[in-house]
Amino acid sequence: MDEIVVNRRVDEYYMRRALSLALRGMGRTSPNPMVGCVLVRDGRILGEGWHRRCGEDHAEVAALKDAERRGETARGAEVYVTLEPCCHFGRTPPCAQRLVREGVSRVVAGTADPNPRVNSGGLAVLREAGVEVSAPCLEEEARRVNKGFIRVQTLGRPWVTLKAASGLDGRMALTDGDSRWITGPEARQWAHGMRASHDAILVGVSTVLKDDPELTVRHTEGKSPLRVILDSHLRTPTSARALRGGCLILTISQEAERARALQAAGARVVPLPSREGRVDLEVALAFLAREGVLTLMVEGGPRVLTALMEGHLADSLSLFVAPRVLGEGIGMGEGFSPASVAESFNLKDVTSRPVGDNLLVEGRFSCSPDL
Numbered sequence: 001m002d003e004i005v006v007n008r009r010v011d012e013y014y015m016r017r018a019l020s021l022a023l024r025g026m027g028r029t030s031p032n033p034m035v036g037c038v039l040v041r042d043g044r045i046l047g048e049g050w051h052r053r054c055g056e057d058h059a060e061v062a063a064l065k066d067a068e069r070r071g072e073t074a075r076g077a078e079v080y081v082t083l084e085p086c087c088h089f090g091r092t093p094p095c096a097q098r099l100v101r102e103g104v105s106r107v108v109a110g111t112a113d114p115n116p117r118v119n120s121g122g123l124a125v126l127r128e129a130g131v132e133v134s135a136p137c138l139e140e141e142a143r144r145v146n147k148g149f150i151r152v153q154t155l156g157r158p159w160v161t162l163k164a165a166s167g168l169d170g171r172m173a174l175t176d177g178d179s180r181w182i183t184g185p186e187a188r189q190w191a192h193g194m195r196a197s198h199d200a201i202l203v204g205v206s207t208v209l210k211d212d213p214e215l216t217v218r219h220t221e222g223k224s225p226l227r228v229i230l231d232s233h234l235r236t237p238t239s240a241r242a243l244r245g246g247c248l249i250l251t252i253s254q255e256a257e258r259a260r261a262l263q264a265a266g267a268r269v270v271p272l273p274s275r276e277g278r279v280d281l282e283v284a285l286a287f288l289a290r291e292g293v294l295t296l297m298v299e300g301g302p303r304v305l306t307a308l309m310e311g312h313l314a315d316s317l318s319l320f321v322a323p324r325v326l327g328e329g330i331g332m333g334e335g336f337s338p339a340s341v342a343e344s345f346n347l348k349d350v351t352s353r354p355v356g357d358n359l360l361v362e363g364r365f366s367c368s369p370d371l
Contacts, residue, residue, distance in 0.1 A: 011108050014038050014045075014080040015137045019110065021050040021059070022082045022145050027222060028053045030199045031292035033113075033149040035059035037081040039067050039074055039104075046072040054292075060085055060095040064102060075103035082110040082142050084135065087122040096122040100129040109135035110142025114153040143371040148199070148294030150371050151315070157285035158296040161316045162305050163194060164332050165358075171326035172302055180211065186356025187320045189219045194318065196222025198297040200288060203242075204304040205231035214241045215299075226293065229267075230304060232278045234258045238265040248291075250284050252277075281311055302334040309345050310336060315368040317347060321359045 021036030029035075029051050037059035039046040047070060049062025057065065060081055064074055085095035085107065099107060112120050112135065123133050136142065143150060148159040165182045166172050172182070181188065195201055196217045207213065208229055216224040227247045229236055234253040236243070243266040252274040253259070259269040272287060273280045288296060298304060298314070308314040319332075338344045347363030354360075 011080070011134065011137050014040055014078075015082070015108065015110055015142075017045075017048070018059075018080045018082045019138065019141055019145055021048055024050050025052055026197050027199065027225070030054065030148075030294045031152070033083055033146040033294075035081065035083045037063040037079065039063050039072075039077045039079055041072075041077045046070065046074065046077055055092075058086065058092055058095050060099060061092070064098070073102075074099075076105045077102075078106040078108065079104050080108045080137075082145060084109045084111070084113040084118060084120065085122040085126070086113065086115075086118050087125045088117045094122070094125075096125040100126065100131060104131060106132040106134065108137050109133070111136045111139045114150050116153075147315075147371055152289045152294055155369065157282070157289050157313070158199070158293045159316070160285065160308060160314050161194075161198070161295070161297050161318060162308065162314050163191065163297050163299050163318045164305060165320040165322060166332060167322055167324045167326040169325050169327070170331050171329035172300070172332055173330040174326060175329050182322045182324070182326070183320045183358050184322070184356045187322075187358040187360070190355050190360065191320070192217050193220045193222065194297060195225055196220060198225050198295045200226040200228050200248075200293045200296045202228040202230060202296055202298045202304070204301050205229055205233075205235050206303065207299065207301045208236055208240050208242060210301075212241050213299075214244070215247075216245075225297070226291075228288065228296075230279055230284065232274070234262065234269070236262060236267070238262060240265075243267050250279050250287070252279055278307075281307060281313055285313060302330050302332055306333055306336050309333070309365070312365075312367045314365055316364045317362065319361045320355065321361060323357055 018036040018038045022034040025034040032054045036050040038048045047063045047067025049059050049066050051059045087094045087096045107126050126133050151159045201215050215227040227242050229249045231249050232252050234251050234255055238261050247267045249267045249269045250272055262269050272283050346366040348366050350363035352361045
């Protein structure tokens with residue numbers, strides 16, 4: 001077999017290991033990216049690590065410390081890291097310079113860092129020091145792991161996933177708004193796992209008024225995301241369960257007394273500019289990005305989902321389809337009326353899998369910019 005092909009396969013083998021390590025930080029590293037790192041010499045793993053949470057060791061340093069615990073040194077080692085090593089001082093020292101000091105011989109990076117403070121600067125530092133650099137490696141997978149980080153760095157907003165449930169006829173609720181429970185227990189447990197993998201979860205105030213959800217992670221491991229309520233006119237009750245333990249309310253209301261009551265109940269109320277009498281969604285997403293939110297899951301209601309799709313602000317969809325027919329009721333595209341089929345919302349990279357008695361259909365919106 002051609003030597004170049006063999007070497008590429010070896011690189012991809014260790015990069016896949018680094019990518020699997022990176023995913024261990026899911027839901028915990030924001031506003032930093034998820035990064036994994038593997039140190040190798042002569043076909044043997046010396047150490048490995050991943051970025052666990054913001055402010056703690058970057059993946060490269062975690063791998064170096066793991067090697068030291070094993071009684072190994074990094075001199076002459078090859079480094080497989082899913083994202084280009086940083087070259088600037090932040091909460092932690094730069095990793096590129098640290099790798100140079102450790103005497104590594106080669107660095108294989110999954111993809112360049114889109115952060116303007118890095119943006120191939122880390123790779124340049126390594127090359128200037130005489131370290132061999134190979135990049136990118138499994139770039140599509142590496143960028144997919146950090147899709148939220150890339151969205152924030154390039155577009156100034158989080159990666160937005162719409163999560164919904166419907167019957168076979170596409171209805172999300174009955175005519176009176178009742179939607180409990182369309183899906184089965186397995187799908188609901190899966191949805192809680194999805195919550196744990198996102199930095200924030202957002203619902204409209206109508207969902208709060210109708211369902212009074214907690215918006216926390218239950219029935220599975222993982223931390224609960226930041227809870228966000230889109231409430232243009234501060235209609236959220238002070239008794240809402242989502243307020244317990246802290247919640248962010250985005251509004252256009254200037255009612256100070258009402259805001260103080262919600263704040264006393266546990267909410268942080270943030271007034272934002274309006275657009276057509278409601279919170280401007282583009283401004284809201286930009287605000288969440290500045291708050292450190294990289295990935296946002298939107299659970300409804302139908303009007304919020306439709307507004308995000310119409311504004312081309314949604315990146316992906318996770319739709320649970322239950323084996324039932326709801327009849328006349330409320331659909332996900334409520335209020336959306338395209339002039340032709342060609343103007344409807346299309347998905348690409350579509351996958352489907354059974355979850356209990358339900359079917360989970362996932363895909364990216366065709367209008368979502370490439371990573």
